[in-house]
Amino acid sequence: MTQLSNRSAHFSDSVIRRMTRVASQYGAVNLSQGFPDFAPPxxxxxxxxxxxxxxxxxxxxxxxxxxxxxxxxxxxxxxxxxxxxxxxxxxxxxxxxxxxxxxxxxxxxxxxxxxxxxxxxxxxxxxxxxxxxxxxxxxxxxxxxxxxxxxxxxxxxxxxxxxxxxxxxxxxxxxxxxxxxxxxxxxxxxxxxxxxxxxxxxxxxxxxxxxxxxxxxxxxxxxxxxxxxxxxxxxxxxxxxxxxxxxxxxxxxxxxxxxxxxxxxxxxxxxxxxxxxxxGDDYYRDLQAHYTHMKNLFVGGLKNLGFTVTEPQGAYYVLMDVSEFNVHDDYKFAEWMTREVGVATVPGSSFFKEDVHNFVRFHFAKQDATLNEALNRLESLREKAKSVHSF
The missing domain is CATH 3.40.640.10 (Type I PLP-dependent aspartate aminotransferase-like (Major domain))
Known part of the structure; x- marks a missing residue:
């Protein structure tokens, strides 16, 4: 067959949107692709x-x-x-x-x-x-x-x-x-x-x-x-x-x-x-308060579980350091966690040009019930990871 374009061969499909499909496959809480589960105004x-x-x-x-x-x-x-x-x-x-x-x-x-x-x-x-x-x-x-x-x-x-x-x-x-x-x-x-x-x-x-x-x-x-x-x-x-x-x-x-x-x-x-x-301005003040609440709930929850995270200053994402799980392949780890723990994340290396494999990204633009369910499931992460020597 006639050769396809070289440009389209040099990047993959979206890892973020791929992880949404994996989340759907396993019925996981989707904290990968950044869209809210609450209604617009x-x-x-x-x-x-x-x-x-x-x-x-x-x-x-x-x-x-x-x-x-x-x-x-x-x-x-x-x-x-x-x-x-x-x-x-x-x-x-x-x-x-x-x-x-x-x-x-x-x-x-x-x-x-x-x-x-x-x-x-x-x-x-x-x-x-x-x-x-x-x-x-x-x-x-x-x-x-x-x-x-x-x-x-x-x-x-x-x-x-x-x-x-x-x-x-x-x-x-x-x-x-x-x-x-x-x-x-x-x-x-x-x-x-x-x-x-x-x-x-x-x-x-x-x-x-x-x-x-x-x-x-x-x-x-x-x-x-x-x-x-x-x-x-x-x-x-x-x-x-x-x-x-x-x-x-x-x-x-x-x-x-x-x-x-x-x-x-x-x-x-x-x-x-x-x-x-x-x-008017009230909408944007309420928006900031709403997201501050979600950040405090989820990022605070990750800290309470003993995980190491980077503190977000804006947007609605948090990077969690997964070095404790002996992660060499963060894609493998993210798919395993989605399947076995029931929380979908994005492997951090998809965002870094440098050789960085110790982060995963969660988003927290979700209802309280969704975030609490994700935190409840993440309580089992360390115990379930014990059966896996490395990723």
Whole structure:
């Protein structure tokens, strides 16, 4: 048969979504793929019920419905202080996954280099391969996941055209400080590079940590390209509503790529989601309190069971150190734990470029009952692991 593409041979399917399938196979509590098991805000779902009868049901403008883009611009101005023109600087996409891919295809040429902090969300590596780029990885060092500014500058010295920055970070929950972001910004300006931000967890933070918008820093408005989504903020991961914020020149390219990738996001879902974009500050305070409760319940529960974890500063993931179980193959360990303990996790090595096999990632965007059930099952982990000499 005719040879298939080389690009598609150099990455696997999503390990995160693979572990969801394993969880379903064994009836495990799914703490692998990061979606909640609680409902979106009732105001949004009520509006969706109305839209089901009244429309719109046909194509919206390919880069997003006008009222949706205007609502996004208002929300972004409120939280970041930055004004984005809804007509020339906003592109609505089918989730932040497409947002990132459209951005990469808009700014990257084959052979360009892209800097990525490690650990990283698995899509970033695949995105660089699909665009023909060469990734350059900069370690974030556990347990606090700091980075070495010299290593970051070396990536730019090698010619990195852009840095992908997930803040707050999936999988490690790091929230970059203003001082760290200023280091990144100074290097981006010095080497004339873009910073492509993934800010999907911008509202999921744990005191005293604060989200600083990279684009708000001096000189970074036009060289920051923001990828984001409504998925996590409004618990609508299945709606696939994302967006890109960028200067008009970049946005013009992103719009063209997006048009031929997906044509446009779902018109009725955009119409319903405008309700969420218009929420007041109380919603976001309640959201933070809700996630703080879930973090305290689950991460505190893991600590009470004697497990070693890294403390998340934002997002809704926690890395647990499994060194005590003599783990050499964390994929094998994750599948064993899903099958034998009944809790699904993600092997940490799928996020690290470095040779790291001693972490697994849990997410805790779940109801109390779900998290308590997972903790009850994890009580048996050590006893069940005794029968296995190594993984």
């Amino acid at each position: 009732v105001e949004i779902t009520n509006r969706l019920a109305e839209v089901a009868h009244t429309g719109p049901h046909q194509y919206a403008i390919t880069w997003g419905a006008q009222n949706f883009r205007e609502a996004l611009a208002r929300k972004q101005k409120h939280f970041s202080g930055i004004s984005y023109d809804p007509n020339s600087e906003i592109t609505v996409t089918c989730g932040s996954t497409e947002a990132m891919m459209a951005v990469m295809m808009a700014i990257i040429n084959p052979g360009d280099k892209v800097a990525i902090f490690s650990p990283f969300y698995e899509n970033y590596g695949a995105d660089t391969i699909l665009t023909g780029a060469q990734p350059v990885y900069i370690p974030l060092v556990p347990p606090d996941f700091h980075f070495d500014a010299n290593q970051l500058e070396d990536a730019f010295r090698q010619g990195a055209k852009a840095l992908i920055l997930c803040n707050p970070s999936n999988p490690c929950g790091k929230v970059f400080t203003r001082e760290e972001l200023l280091v990144i910004a100074d290097l981006a300006k010095k080497y004339d590079a873009y910073v492509v931000t993934d800010e999907v967890y911008e509202h999921i933070l744990y005191a005293p940590h604060k989200h600083v918008y990279m684009a708000s820093l001096p000189g970074m408005r036009d060289r920051t390209i923001v990828c984001n989504s409504l998925s996590k903020t409004y618990s609508i991961t299945g709606w696939r509503l994302g967006y890109v914020l960028a200067n008009p020149e970049v946005t013009d390219r992103v719009k063209k790529v997006h048009d031929f990738l997906t044509v446009g996001a779902a018109a009725p879902l955009m119409e319903a989601a405008v309700t969420g974009l218009n929420f």
